Amino acid sequence: MSTDYKRIIRDGLWDNNVVFAQMLALCPLLAVTGTATNGLGMGLASTAVMVASGMVIALFRGLITAEVRIPVFVLLIAAIVTLVDMMMNAWLHELYKVLGLFIPLIVTNCAILGRAESFASRNPIMASASDGLFMGLGFTFALVVLGAVREIIGSGTLFANAALLLGEPFRFMELTLLPGYDGFLLMILPPGGFLALGFLLAGKRLLDARRNRVAVQPDPTPAAEPIAG
Amino acid sequence: MHKTNPKPEYRKRLAYSAALLGGFAMLAGAALTLGHVRTRDDIAARLAEDRQASLSQVIPAMLHDNDLLQAPLTLTLDGKESKTVFRATHEGRVSAVALEMVGQGYGGPIVVLLGLDRDGKVLGARVIAHNETPGLGDKIEVKKDRWITTLEGNSLAALGHKGWQVKKDGGQFDQFTGATITPRAVITAVRNGLDLFEAHKAELLAAGTE
Numbered sequence: 407m408s409t410d411y412k413r414i415i416r417d418g419l420w421d422n423n424v425v426f427a428q429m430l431a432l433c434p435l436l437a438v439t440g441t442a443t444n445g446l447g448m449g450l451a452s453t454a455v456m457v458a459s460g461m462v463i464a465l466f467r468g469l470i471t472a473e474v475r476i477p478v479f480v481l482l483i484a485a486i487v488t489l490v491d492m493m494m495n496a497w498l499h500e501l502y503k504v505l506g507l508f509i510p511l512i513v514t515n516c517a518i519l520g521r522a523e524s525f526a527s528r529n530p531i532m533a534s535a536s537d538g539l540f541m542g543l544g545f546t547f548a549l550v551v552l553g554a555v556r557e558i559i560g561s562g563t564l565f566a567n568a569a570l571l572l573g574e575p576f577r578f579m580e581l582t583l584l585p586g587y588d589g590f591l592l593m594i595l596p597p598g599g600f601l602a603l604g605f606l607l608a609g610k611r612l613l614d615a616r617r618n619r620v621a622v623q624p625d626p627t628p629a630a631e632p633i634a635g
Numbered sequence: 636m637h638k639t640n641p642k643p644e645y646r647k648r649l650a651y652s653a654a655l656l657g658g659f660a661m662l663a664g665a666a667l668t669l670g671h672v673r674t675r676d677d678i679a680a681r682l683a684e685d686r687q688a689s690l691s692q693v694i695p696a697m698l699h700d701n702d703l704l705q706a707p708l709t710l711t712l713d714g715k716e717s718k719t720v721f722r723a724t725h726e727g728r729v730s731a732v733a734l735e736m737v738g739q740g741y742g743g744p745i746v747v748l749l750g751l752d753r754d755g756k757v758l759g760a761r762v763i764a765h766n767e768t769p770g771l772g773d774k775i776e777v778k779k780d781r782w783i784t785t786l787e788g789n790s791l792a793a794l795g796h797k798g799w800q801v802k803k804d805g806g807q808f809d810q811f812t813g814a815t816i817t818p819r820a821v822i823t824a825v826r827n828g829l830d831l832f833e834a835h836k837a838e839l840l841a842a843g844t845e
Contacts (some may be wrong), residue, residue, distance in 0.1 A: 466659075
């Protein structure tokens, strides 16, 4: 059985996006997306964990019985997150100071357990790794978009502190879009996260609905012919 | 892999599941132990660098010629609690001390690092950890606002306990529009630090730290 990587990519990035379609991982999502940079960092850290946990779980999938699968998955994911936390603290300390608060939040990310249960436990290692990668990238995309919306409306900047996260060469990403803007505190606080998420979800539904209408509607010219005939 | 094969008999037993869970627990434990051992020293070094960086903000480099992290003094308070104080010495004489004080803010504890000279004058204060509302209470961070620097150069002797309060309570220091609890917590933490310094002055300034 060959793996349909195209399907995996499409599902991860858009059709079955963790946030916009599966509505998972809302806890870390709302907590960190005060700025686009935070969203990016959280997304990349989650992606790394999803790839690693997908591979480990796919590796052991032949051994694990249905009765104890959930505790085993939780155990493995928690161990991986803790390892990532320690390694970032030791070797990527500057990044850790920015993201350190959010790393333990990855454990609360039900999307990781969700992918372990619905994909990694029944697919080979490479397929699970790529599922983790694209689900993670889809999650990162959602976090960055939500973070950008909240940051622009909330404080008038975009990608503030990006140099802290990605290194000095990325300072060009730090933009002040609305100079002298006083800020709109509500958008930075959790209610702003809910509001922005609601609008983004509505936007995604609209886009999908339009795409479906275009796909379903037959080409007008051939449809007109029988009437004429 | 063996999806078409029926499950072998032994996998249906309870003992298999128990052993499986136990085995994974051991595996995870081993991985975490290994990770901890490999990262422990690096993490300790990074934390020391962080502490060094924040200490250098509250004690000017010209005031000391020692390593601030070396030989910290542990004060015993009320028999039970203890507090670690970092001492800056210049030619063997204590020139300044730094200590961490905790105040109760709006969103939880606020940790303030306080640097004092021999006379109990504030050399510098920095909030090193807090959980206050972004945009309102986070003006206590020196990155966001210069407010915390207004404490510098003041002492308990000059202002008294009445002066070491926010203006709303009759003191010397500004509160923020829409946020009084946060600056009040910082000022209280610093005042407690000044009291502590006065109470233990002799012990803190004792020479012969080298």
